[in-house]
Amino acid sequence: ILRGAARIEGSRRDIRIVPGLAQRLAEAPDVMRGEETQLAGAGLPAKGRHLVCMPGTHSKWVSVQDGAVAGFGTWPTGELFSVLATHSILKHSLGEHPAPVAADSPFFRQWCERALGEGGDVTSKLFAIRAAGLLQDVQPADAAACLSGLLLGGEIASARRRYGASEAPVVLVASGALATLYGTALGFASLAFRTVDADEAVRAGLVEAARENGMIGGA
Amino acid sequence: ILRGAARIEGSRRDIRIVPGLAQRLAEAPDVMRGEETQLAGAGLPAKGRHLVCMPGTHSKWVSVQDGAVAGFGTWPTGELFSVLATHSILKHSLGEHPAPVAADSPFFRQWCERALGEGGDVTSKLFAIRAAGLLQDVQPADAAACLSGLLLGGEIASARRRYGASEAPVVLVASGALATLYGTALGFASLAFRTVDADEAVRAGLVEAARENGMIGGA
Numbered sequence: 001i002l003r004g005a006a007r008i009e010g011s012r013r014d015i016r017i018v019p020g021l022a023q024r025l026a027e028a029p030d031v032m033r034g035e036e037t038q039l040a041g042a043g044l045p046a047k048g049r050h051l052v053c054m055p056g057t058h059s060k061w062v063s064v065q066d067g068a069v070a071g072f073g074t075w076p077t078g079e080l081f082s083v084l085a086t087h088s089i090l091k092h093s094l095g096e097h098p099a100p101v102a103a104d105s106p107f108f109r110q111w112c113e114r115a116l117g118e119g120g121d122v123t124s125k126l127f128a129i130r131a132a133g134l135l136q137d138v139q140p141a142d143a144a145a146c147l148s149g150l151l152l153g154g155e156i157a158s159a160r161r162r163y164g165a166s167e168a169p170v171v172l173v174a175s176g177a178l179a180t181l182y183g184t185a186l187g188f189a190s191l192a193f194r195t196v197d198a199d200e201a202v203r204a205g206l207v208e209a210a211r212e213n214g215m216i217g218g219a
Numbered sequence: 220i221l222r223g224a225a226r227i228e229g230s231r232r233d234i235r236i237v238p239g240l241a242q243r244l245a246e247a248p249d250v251m252r253g254e255e256t257q258l259a260g261a262g263l264p265a266k267g268r269h270l271v272c273m274p275g276t277h278s279k280w281v282s283v284q285d286g287a288v289a290g291f292g293t294w295p296t297g298e299l300f301s302v303l304a305t306h307s308i309l310k311h312s313l314g315e316h317p318a319p320v321a322a323d324s325p326f327f328r329q330w331c332e333r334a335l336g337e338g339g340d341v342t343s344k345l346f347a348i349r350a351a352g353l354l355q356d357v358q359p360a361d362a363a364a365c366l367s368g369l370l371l372g373g374e375i376a377s378a379r380r381r382y383g384a385s386e387a388p389v390v391l392v393a394s395g396a397l398a399t400l401y402g403t404a405l406g407f408a409s410l411a412f413r414t415v416d417a418d419e420a421v422r423a424g425l426v427e428a429a430r431e432n433g434m435i436g437g438a
Contacts, residue, residue, distance in 0.1 A: 022350075022353075022354055023350075024354055026355075027333070028347055029347050029350040029351045029353075029354045029355055030346065030347060030350045031350050031353055031354065058308075058346055073343060073347075074346035074347070074350075075342050075343055075346070076307070076308070076342065076345050076346050077342070079307055079308060080307075080342065080345075083302055083303070083306045083307050084302070086306070087302045087305070087306045088295070088298055088299075088302050089277075089295070089298060114246070118339075118377075118380075119338055119339075119340065120337075120338075120339075120340040120342065120343065121338065121339040121340060121373075121376075121377045121380070122341065122342055123294050123295070123296070123299065123339065123341055123370070123373055123374065123377060124292060124294055124339065124374075124377040124378070124381065126295050126299075127249065127277060127293035127294070127295050128247055128248050128249060128292075128293070131241075131242075131248040131249045131250050131293075132248045134241075134248075134250055135241055135243055135248045135250065136245075136248055151342070154340075154342055155342065155343075157340075158337075158340045158342060158343040159343070161337075161340070162343065
């Protein structure tokens, strides 16, 4: 998936752009622009079926079969958190500057498990976070943990339904706090996983792309 | 639910505020502030189980048993449409001034049925609307129909799972274009329904509230 990178004309340096992926399914159109490089650098085994989770603004889940992408989907979890925290009625619950969510927050766990228990149904529970602030005195930092748990649980439940369970552990390509949150949520879902550092995967993927396109030796 | 309205002091006119409803369930906290008056004016039968759908910015679904509220929930469908159309990546798909959605749009139907088919899972399909614009040349007006269909289908699938099917038709309390859209979506879900005009229900509810609180005769 890294070959055929387009050369940028008019630059003194040799700059190329990896083409990305398009999933031209009538029922599930999707595009990937950047994560394919990370995926190529994630060091996946050449054989077997592997489910890869790359969380972020637009989380990607990729089903890989014998080293080739069999299908992928996008869950805009990070964007939903940001847009709902800033522009929806939940801004009154989360406050102006939502605190970073702690993975060991009981609110994160509770709302993550609620979403997991209802197969990715998130929209029925968004307003309940607001109501919890009114009726149960949930504080802003805890409301942020509720929303984060709800969205991550919804994403994982939904991706699990779409791609089924794989025998191999889910490959979680993430770093830092995001890796901790997703690892914790995958645990609530009883999904085994192993973590690949996202930054290292990007670097490895870029080197691999340069090799595949003959920009450096070793292909 | 209309009795005990609080009197506003210091006004020359007799103004009172109906208290609204709070659902103090640990698992599903919720509040209703205004729709209870509409509900009281919807002319529900005194006997039997009835499921009421009151669509809007924060759609309410109410399960009524023998004339009393047994439970209710909120789906912020209207707000999600507005926030996603204005502030998310979907603004590039829907354009600056999304056109009103036509209930007979094939895009509305297609995306509504997709959401209904996956039990209210909406978040897995939001980015697909963006991808459909890129890969399938879906135009802005049609993208708005996709988002509307997806959100309404998600709401109906989710509410149906929570409250189950009732023997009596769903009571849809709505007016105008919203009544048409929800009626169409309920049809896609094979749910029988009858429509009560929302504006008439509000007026009837307010008159009923005045009677119940002894402000006018006839209680």
